[in-house]
Amino acid sequence: MFATTDICTLFAPIVRVLGYYDVFNYPLREEEIHLFLPVHGVSVYELRGTVAELVADGKLIKDRGYYYLPHQTGEIVDRRIAMEQEGRRMWRAALRVAAVMRFVPFVQGVFVSGQLCRYIADQHSDIDYFIVTAPGRLWIARTILVAIRRIFLLNSRKYFCTNYYVSSDNLRVRERNAYVVCEVASLKPLYNRGLFNRFMRENSWITEFYPNFSLERVEIRRTVEGGERLRGFLEHLLPRRLATKLDIRLMMMTRNFWRRKFPGIDPRAYDGALRTRRDESRAHPNDQAPKVLTMYRARLAQYGISDE
Numbered sequence: 001m002f003a004t005t006d007i008c009t010l011f012a013p014i015v016r017v018l019g020y021y022d023v024f025n026y027p028l029r030e031e032e033i034h035l036f037l038p039v040h041g042v043s044v045y046e047l048r049g050t051v052a053e054l055v056a057d058g059k060l061i062k063d064r065g066y067y068y069l070p071h072q073t074g075e076i077v078d079r080r081i082a083m084e085q086e087g088r089r090m091w092r093a094a095l096r097v098a099a100v101m102r103f104v105p106f107v108q109g110v111f112v113s114g115q116l117c118r119y120i121a122d123q124h125s126d127i128d129y130f131i132v133t134a135p136g137r138l139w140i141a142r143t144i145l146v147a148i149r150r151i152f153l154l155n156s157r158k159y160f161c162t163n164y165y166v167s168s169d170n171l172r173v174r175e176r177n178a179y180v181v182c183e184v185a186s187l188k189p190l191y192n193r194g195l196f197n198r199f200m201r202e203n204s205w206i207t208e209f210y211p212n213f214s215l216e217r218v219e220i221r222r223t224v225e226g227g228e229r230l231r232g233f234l235e236h237l238l239p240r241r242l243a244t245k246l247d248i249r250l251m252m253m254t255r256n257f258w259r260r261k262f263p264g265i266d267p268r269a270y271d272g273a274l275r276t277r278r279d280e281s282r283a284h285p286n287d288q289a290p291k292v293l294t295m296y297r298a299r300l301a302q303y304g305i306s307d308e
Contacts, residue, residue, distance in 0.1 A: 010050045011059065012305050013039045018060070018069050019299035020178060023292055026118070027066035027076050031217075036185070040211045071302070083120035090121040093159050095224055097127065098190035102227035104144050105234045106137035108168050110191035111199070114161075117186045119221070126161040130187060132195055134235075135169040135279065137243060139250035142281055163283040168195065170279035171202040175272075178296060179289040181209045193223050251276055258283075 017036045021028055028036075034047050051067060054060040061068050063077045098110040114128030115121055133141040142165050149160045173184050185206050189196035200215050207213050238246070255276040262285050265273055272289075275282035297307045 010039065010042065010047070011054065013037055014047075014051065014054065014060070015069070015303050015305055016300065018067060019303070019305075020182060020296050022069050022072065022299050023295045025072070025076050025079060026120075027063070027068040027072075027080055029065055030067065033067060034212055035217055036182070036210050037212055038209060042212075069299070069303070080120065083115075083122050086122055086125070087116060087118075087120040090116055090125060090127060091119065091221060094127045094129075094190055095222065097129075097159055099224045100148075101129075101131070101145065102191045102224060103230050103234070104141060104148075105231060105238070106134040106141040107145070107231070108132050108134055108192060109189070109195035109199070111187045111189050111196060113164065113183060113187055117183075117188045119188075119219070126157050127159050129160075129162045129164075129190075131162055131165045132171070132192075132199070133165055133167050135167045137235075137247055138165050138167045138279060138281060139247045139254065140238075140243060141165070142254075143250050165281040167279040171199045173203055176205075177289070177293065178209075179292050181206050185210060185213055188218075188220060189223050191224050191227075193220070193225070247278070251278065254281075258285075 014033060014037070016038060017033050018028060020036075030048060030051065031044070033051070034042070034044050037047065051060060051062075055062045055067075058070060061070055061072070063074050064081075066077045066080065068076050094112055094116060101107050101110050109132035111117075111130040111132070112127065113130045115125050116127055121127075131141065131145070142162070145160075145162050149155060149157070149162070153160050173180060184203050187196075187199075197215065258274045258276070262274060265285065269287070273282070273284050273287045300307050
C-alpha cells in the first residue's frame, strides 16, 4: 500500500483501482476511484486534477462521467448504465426475499454480495446473499433456507443464492487480499442495518487497503427491518440442547455431502471453497478469487505496474 501525497505518484494507484474493476468490465465514477484509492492523504480535489491530466494525456478515458483504462471502448459505459437499470429491479426482488428471510429461525442479518452489492445486474445475474445467524445455530438456519429454495423455488438460485454464512460472534473476515477486501467493502445490507454497521466496524481493517473508505461515504439503499418477535417465537419451539445437537449434526451431514459431491477439489483449497465450521459456511466450489486475482495481475502488468 502507498503512503504518500505526491500527486505525481498517483498514476499507479489509480490504475490499481481501475484495473481491478476492469476485470469485471466495470468503469468507475470519480468518487468511486477516490473511495478505493490505496493512498493516504489525497483529497477528492487533488484526485480530480490528476485524472483530468491523465485523460488529457490519453492514459485514462472519461465517458459520461465514468473512467476506464484506454484498452477498453465506450461499450463498457453502455454496459454499466444498462446494468444499473437492471440492478434497480433486482434490488427490489432482493428486498422481497430478505423480507421473508428475516422470519427464518436464527437468521439475524441478510446482506447482499456479488454484482448486486454494486447495484448492478444483468439477465444472467444471481442474487448472492451473505447471511448472519445466531451463534451455534448457523447450520439450522442454513438448512431451512436451502429447503425453502429447493421446495418453493425448484432449486433455482436466480433470486435465492445463499452461499455464505457466518454467525454473529464471527463477523471479522480473516482473509486479506485484493479480492476479499473489495468484496467486504462492497457488501450492502438488506435486513438489519444495525448488524451490518457492526459488521463493518469489526472489519475496519479494510481502511488499511482503502484509507479513504468510510461507511458514511457508501450508498445504502432501503432495507427491511423487524420480524424479531415471530422469529423468536419459532426459535423457542426448539429446545436449546436439542438445537445444539441438531446444528452439529447438520454441519457434519453437509460436510460429508460436499466431500462426495466435489471429490476433485484440491485439499489445500478445500476450506476456502467449501468451508464447514460451526461459525462459518462457504459454498464456492467454483471459487472465482484465484481467477480474478490472476486477471488483475495481468491488467497491472499491461500498464507496467507490479501487483505488490
